[in-house]
Amino acid sequence: MESIPPGVSSAGVLAQMMPAHWITIQVILVFFLATLVRSALGFGEALIAVPLLAFVIPVEVAAPAAVLVSITVALIIVMQDWRRVHVNSALWLVVPTFLGIPLGLLLLKSFPERIVEAILGVLVAAFALYSLLSRRNHELKNDRLAGFFGFTAGVLGGAYGINGPPLAIYGSLRRWSPEHFRATLQAYFLPASLAGMAGYWFGGLWTPAVNHFYLMSLPGVFVAIFLGRAINRRMRSHRFISYVHLGLTAIGVLLLLKAL
Numbered sequence: 501m502e503s504i505p506p507g508v509s510s511a512g513v514l515a516q517m518m519p520a521h522w523i524t525i526q527v528i529l530v531f532f533l534a535t536l537v538r539s540a541l542g543f544g545e546a547l548i549a550v551p552l553l554a555f556v557i558p559v560e561v562a563a564p565a566a567v568l569v570s571i572t573v574a575l576i577i578v579m580q581d582w583r584r585v586h587v588n589s590a591l592w593l594v595v596p597t598f599l600g601i602p603l604g605l606l607l608l609k610s611f612p613e614r615i616v617e618a619i620l621g622v623l624v625a626a627f628a629l630y631s632l633l634s635r636r637n638h639e640l641k642n643d644r645l646a647g648f649f650g651f652t653a654g655v656l657g658g659a660y661g662i663n664g665p666p667l668a669i670y671g672s673l674r675r676w677s678p679e680h681f682r683a684t685l686q687a688y689f690l691p692a693s694l695a696g697m698a699g700y701w702f703g704g705l706w707t708p709a710v711n712h713f714y715l716m717s718l719p720g721v722f723v724a725i726f727l728g729r730a731i732n733r734r735m736r737s738h739r740f741i742s743y744v745h746l747g748l749t750a751i752g753v754l755l756l757l758k759a760l
Contacts, residue, residue, distance in 0.1 A: 523556050527713045531569055532720035538573055539728020542682040543664035544747050547754050561709045564700040567693050568714045569721055574690035576725050581683040586676070590687035592646035593667065597654035597692055604658020613660065618759035620656065624665045625752025628745040631672065640673045663692060665751055668744055678732050678740040
């Protein structure tokens, strides 16, 4: 059996029994899938990457590697489509996020994770299903409520690393086009992910194992970014919003299942 990169041996008995190259292949495939979803819809990779990676590598390796991939995805998309970024919206979302993170950390220590995940799952799924089934097209005409959604994203991100749902809900209510939705959310994720990676650095979690899996996954990540961009550009606005709501419904159901 080949030697396993540093930090992988604590992933569990199953992971320890796997050849190192098979572990790496699984990590590459997970990051490819998560990045494809992220690039096509603009969000949703958080509940794909880390939970699946946790089956084969330690969470303390999976989470920083996922954040490194998130930084890469956001940076490339913003560089590609910076003209489609709603700058004011991104700023109004980002700044309150950093204010919400400390409350999220307090929430993590004060309430059982399963209860919060169950409540969040019900709320996200309920909103998404209502939006899919309702004949009314609710729309926010301006960014007055952006601070609320950004703050909520910060709270959930600080507590459980789940920033995406509040941002996706906000983008759907603003009725952004697929291109603007995708680009603006990446303009949010870029500074948020950089801050998260800084935390991992200071916490001593940016290890050689993290770099190993990140670098090995890069070719697939690049392909997924451009493939996701092509998919995003082929979506019509009204169908795209429906896909966003379907994605939110899936996230809500996954959170409920995780809470059981």
